[in-house]
Amino acid sequence: xxxxxxxxxxxxxxxxxxxxxxxxxxxxxxxxxxxxxxxxxxxxxxxxxxxxxxxxxxxxxxxxxxxxxxxxxxxxxxxxxxxxxxxxxxxxxxxxxxxxxxxxxxxxxxxxxxxxxxxxxxxxxxxxxxxxxxxxxxxxxxxxxxxxxxxxxxxxxxxxxxxxxxxxxxxxxxxxxxxxxxxxxxxxxxxxxxxxxxxxxxxxxxxxxxxxxxxxxxxxxxxxxxxxxxxxxxxxxxxxxxxxxxxxxxxxxxxxxxxxxxxxxxxxxxxxxxxxxxxxxxxxxxxxxxxxxxxxxxxxxxxxxxxxxxxxxxxxxxxxxxxxxxxxxxxxxxxxxxxxxxxxxxxxxxxxxxxxxxxxxxxxxxxxxxxxxxxxxxxxxxxxxxxxxxxxxxxxxxxxxxxxxxxxxxxxxxxxxxxxxxxxxxxxxxxxxxxxxxxxxxxxxxxxxxxxxxxxxxxxxxxxxxxxxxxxxxxxxxxxxxxxxxxx
Amino acid sequence: xxxxxxxxxxxxxxxxxxxxxxxxxxxxxxxxxxxxxxxxxxxxxxxxxxxxxxxxxxxxxxxxxxxxxxxxxxxxxxxxxxxxxxxxxxxxxxxxxxxxxxxxxxxxxxxxxxxxxxxxxxxxxxxxxxxxxxxxxxxxxxxxxxxxxxxxxxxxxxxxxxxxxxxxxxxxxxxxxxxxxxxxxxxxxxxxxxxxxxxxxxxxxxxxxxxxxxxxxxxxxxxxxxxxxxxxxxxxxxxxxxxxxxxxxxxxxxxxxxxxxxxxxxxxxxxxxxxxxxxxxxxxxxxxxxxxxxxxxxxxxxxxxxxxxxxxxxxxxxxxxxxxxxxxxxxxxxxxxxxxxxxxxxxxxxxxxxxxxxxxxxxxxxxxxxxxxxxxxxxxxxxxxxxxxxxxxxxxxxxxxxx
Ligand SMILES: Cc1cc2nc3c(=O)[nH]c(=O)nc-3n(C[C@H](O)[C@H](O)[C@H](O)COP(=O)(O)OP(=O)(O)OC[C@H]3O[C@@H](n4cnc5c(N)ncnc54)[C@H](O)[C@@H]3O)c2cc1C
Numbered sequence: 092x093x094x095x096x097x098x099x100x101x102x103x104x105x106x107x108x109x110x111x112x113x114x115x116x117x118x119x120x121x122x123x124x125x126x127x128x129x130x131x132x133x134x135x136x137x138x139x140x141x142x143x144x145x146x147x148x149x150x151x152x153x154x155x156x157x158x159x160x161x162x163x164x165x166x167x168x169x170x171x172x173x174x175x176x177x178x179x180x181x182x183x184x185x186x187x188x189x190x191x192x193x194x195x196x197x198x199x200x201x202x203x204x205x206x207x208x209x210x211x212x213x214x215x216x217x218x219x220x221x222x223x224x225x226x227x228x229x230x231x232x233x234x235x236x237x238x239x240x241x242x243x244x245x246x247x248x249x250x251x252x253x254x255x256x257x258x259x260x261x262x263x264x265x266x267x268x269x270x271x272x273x274x275x276x277x278x279x280x281x282x283x284x285x286x287x288x289x290x291x292x293x294x295x296x297x298x299x300x301x302x303x304x305x306x307x308x309x310x311x312x313x314x315x316x317x318x319x320x321x322x323x324x325x326x327x328x329x330x331x332x333x334x335x336x337x338x339x340x341x342x343x344x345x346x347x348x349x350x351x352x353x354x355x356x357x358x359x360x361x362x363x364x365x366x367x368x369x370x371x372x373x374x375x376x377x378x379x380x381x382x383x384x385x386x387x388x389x390x391x392x393x394x395x396x397x398x399x400x401x402x403x404x405x406x407x408x409x410x411x412x413x414x415x416x417x418x419x420x421x422x423x424x425x426x427x428x429x430x431x432x433x434x435x436x437x438x439x440x441x442x443x444x445x446x447x448x449x450x451x452x453x454x455x456x457x458x459x460x461x462x463x464x465x466x467x468x469x470x471x472x473x474x475x476x477x478x479x480x481x482x483x484x485x486x487x488x489x490x491x492x493x494x495x496x497x498x499x500x501x502x503x504x505x506x507x508x509x510x511x512x513x514x515x516x517x518x519x520x521x522x523x524x525x526x527x528x529x530x531x532x533x534x535x536x537x538x539x540x541x542x543x544x545x546x547x548x549x550x551x552x553x554x555x556x557x558x559x560x561x562x563x564x565x566x567x568x569x570x571x572x573x574x575x576x577x578x579x
Numbered sequence: 580x581x582x583x584x585x586x587x588x589x590x591x592x593x594x595x596x597x598x599x600x601x602x603x604x605x606x607x608x609x610x611x612x613x614x615x616x617x618x619x620x621x622x623x624x625x626x627x628x629x630x631x632x633x634x635x636x637x638x639x640x641x642x643x644x645x646x647x648x649x650x651x652x653x654x655x656x657x658x659x660x661x662x663x664x665x666x667x668x669x670x671x672x673x674x675x676x677x678x679x680x681x682x683x684x685x686x687x688x689x690x691x692x693x694x695x696x697x698x699x700x701x702x703x704x705x706x707x708x709x710x711x712x713x714x715x716x717x718x719x720x721x722x723x724x725x726x727x728x729x730x731x732x733x734x735x736x737x738x739x740x741x742x743x744x745x746x747x748x749x750x751x752x753x754x755x756x757x758x759x760x761x762x763x764x765x766x767x768x769x770x771x772x773x774x775x776x777x778x779x780x781x782x783x784x785x786x787x788x789x790x791x792x793x794x795x796x797x798x799x800x801x802x803x804x805x806x807x808x809x810x811x812x813x814x815x816x817x818x819x820x821x822x823x824x825x826x827x828x829x830x831x832x833x834x835x836x837x838x839x840x841x842x843x844x845x846x847x848x849x850x851x852x853x854x855x856x857x858x859x860x861x862x863x864x865x866x867x868x869x870x871x872x873x874x875x876x877x878x879x880x881x882x883x884x885x886x887x888x889x890x891x892x893x894x895x896x897x898x899x900x901x902x903x904x905x906x907x908x909x910x911x912x913x914x915x916x917x918x919x920x921x922x923x924x925x926x927x928x929x930x931x932x933x934x935x936x937x938x939x940x941x942x943x944x945x946x947x948x949x950x951x952x953x954x955x956x957x958x959x960x961x962x963x964x965x966x967x968x969x970x971x972x973x974x975x976x977x978x979x980x981x982x
Contacts (some may be wrong), residue, residue: 533733
């Protein structure tokens with residue numbers, strides 16, 4: 092699957108670039124349209140930086156109405172649209188094509204309502220994930236889904252990808268914390284779905300919008316669940332001589348009825364890289380580290396940690412270090428939070444994101460090391476162990492032309508393995524372009540056809556983020572039948 | 580109805596539906612038959628029972644996942660989970676007493692109706708725990724979506740769409756859930772006395788505390804005094820601490836007491852199953868609002884008609900009952916539905932008629948969606964079941980088969 096290809100840009104659009112820009116400027120105003128190539132280049136990629144292509148233009152609306160006008164115009168002209176939050180997607184979800192208009196929500200970042208009695212917050216979708224928690228933190232509330240990119244990523248992108256985070260084992264992912272959206276359809280229609288109340292009547296459109304990767308409409312506002320912070324939280328660091336044993340320990344903790352808020356796993360290569368980078372005090376002579384965090388009152392925390400230590404003892408741990416202060420807790424998390432940065436210091440890397448049944452953990456980790464040997468590339472694992480969501484980081488050298496290809500082939504093999512053992516291609520990063528061509532390993536034609544028919548409903552013209560999520564040969568007919576450029 | 584089929588496999592369902600689609604035979608889908616009264620009545624050419632598709636196909640307690648065929652009795656699943664100290668966190672309710680129905684509730688029926696019990700506001704809804712489905716669409720294709728792992732964003736989330744679609748998008752053949760450990764111990768604190776406004780304030784106070792209640796209900800005065808119920812869960816050694824904190828927090832709202840274990844289990848079963856209105860002549864509605872809007876809503880509707888009610892989900896779910904006399908004075912179930920929907924104007928939320936005393940008069944059990952949203956829903960139905968043969972009309976009364 093190496094060398095993921097995007098459709099050839101529409102020649103008519105490319106030929107009439109300047110007329111199109113004139114239309115955008117005259118109908119939308121120059122305050123919100125960016126077309127200078129020196130500036131559009133800032134939007135040429137997302138977090139999957141190996142793939143780049145500046146869009147034809149970028150529009151940054153200041154209101155839902157402006158989003159609506161922009162989409163309506165693009166719909167009339169037949170221009171492909173790439174919705175964009177903060178552009179941190181790791182799967183190429185926000186990657187433009189040369190004939191597309193990027194519509195970004197970065198200017199939509201107001202908080203519209205906070206209702207503590209109902210435990211909801213309503214925001215414009217460009218606000219960052221951490222920004223939401225920041226708004227309510229003073230009152231001891233928080234927004235639960237916490238992707239590691241939370242400082243940068245927008246709620247819009249979180250909804251687009253149905254993002255997760257370290258604390259999802261207990262609190263769920265975006266879809267479990269999203270109560271309503273205001274969304275603009277491709278034709279400019281503004282719809283509202285859900286709200287502060289639970290379980291709206293009718294089909295669960297909100298559920299299928301969340302995670303639709305910008306292919307159904309542009310979300311401009313969202314109502315989110317906020318939660319009261321627990322009285323306290325404390326992590327424990329557990330080190331083991333083998334990944335198998337660490338995996339078994341994870342499963343035993345869950346079986347024992349303890350529900351930690353987080354169970355993060357690091358394998359040998361990841362531990363060494365993180366320790367070198369963050370100096371978190373991790374033991375570097377173990378093969379696997381678990382960070383297990385529990386919450387509650389001081390008594391509840393003690394009791395849970397005691398139980399966890401008992402279980403862990405049965406697995407003969409090499410290290411068992413319970414945090415005794417806020418500073419120690421920070422240190423335990425510091426290495427994990429720096430993982431991506433740490434790996435970036437060593438090499439270029441691709442971050443994979445498959446999920447497996449947790450019972451398959453030892454087998455899959457073992458297979459992965461064999462594959463690493465086969466491809467001659469290193470792989471480090473940092474992931475959410477409680478829910479089986481793996482993040483193998485495959486290290487490669489972008490200056491060696493064949494390395495990226497090898498890395499992608501290796502990544503594809505890992506993801507196929509995830510599917511084979513009963514898991515899936517992506518647990519939280521989305522399909523984007525990265526896993527697009529692997530969809531056939533998880534879904535048969537009918538499974539995909541049913542999904543495509545839902546896109547037909549929301550975006551009959553197939554203009555929204557059109558060449559993503561599904562193999563392009565499968566969507567070819569739909570994209571080309573419907574997506575006809577009309578002269579500007 | 581005599582024309583009922585009992586397919587033994589997914590393939591057999593697909594064959595039946597494929598044929599039905601070709602000759603426009605409409606199908607009413609029957610799980611245990613215990614919830615057929617939910618939604619609008621269906622008048623179909625044949626019935627299809629999922630009862631022969633039964634059994635747990637996979638259960639991994641260490642991975643918190645269970646997979647079962649759609650016709651599996653709910654009790655079978657609950658028993659298997661309980662043996663491992665786990666449960667379905669959305670607390671599915673048994674509506675037999677309320678609906679006056681018989682039969683054995685199936686897991687497929689629970690999912691199709693998307694119904695969640697008292698824990699919903701804290702532990703999530705049925706749709707939140709559902710992680711995978713297999714179903715047969717209206718043209719007889721076997722479709723899968725989601726899977727057996729709890730973190731999965733591969734492709735669109737049709738799992739959510741199927742949950743609560745009342746069998747109108749497809750016939751479920753297999754469902755997978757994320758399950759959770761049962762708490763070691765649970766208890767209920769009662770605050771006796773408050774009228775609804777103060778009760779709602781008390782519920783909010785508990786809900787916004789760090790003590791993570793898993794049940795928050797209010798039973799207004801009847802032959803007993805009004806009661807706010809706070810259910811707490813935790814480790815045996817620690818629960819007393821939470822109970823004390825919550826009692827302190829709420830002491831200004833009324834007299835605080837604790838239920839013993841039996842009372843505790845009984846009362847939450849009553850809340851879950853809406854026992855208060857079971858076996859009484861009249862109509863029952865569920866109203867979903869933001870908890871912060873519950874007080875305003877109640878003030879409006881209680882002024883309009885003689886209604887009974889109680890609150891669940893920290894005030895976010897209001898069960899409403901109108902006896903036959905009230906129905907008579909207010910234009911029947913349809914008239915009272917209008918009163919309730921008007922009560923929501925300007926605040927948002929929705930009203931669902933769960934059980935109608937006089938069903939034939941009722942245009943639609945479900946709150947109509949805004950036109951833009953309704954158009955999307957109708958288009959989705961069209962994509963999944965183009966000939967409208969699956970449970971025609973159950974969710975949308977105007978969708979009944981023409982001719
Ligand atoms: C260092 C790093 C760590 C990360 N850690 C995590 C993690 O722990 N968990 C996790 O889940 N992800 C993680 N990610 C991935 C990424 O941050 C998430 O996918 C995030 O939600 C993307 O948000 P964004 O605002 O950057 O969206 P973008 O990248 O701009 O867009 C993401 C998708 O959403 C669509 N979209 C954007 N805006 C809208 C809109 N208004 N309406 C509709 N669709 C829209 C886009 O078209 C695209 O398909 C990480 C990324 C990085 C770089």
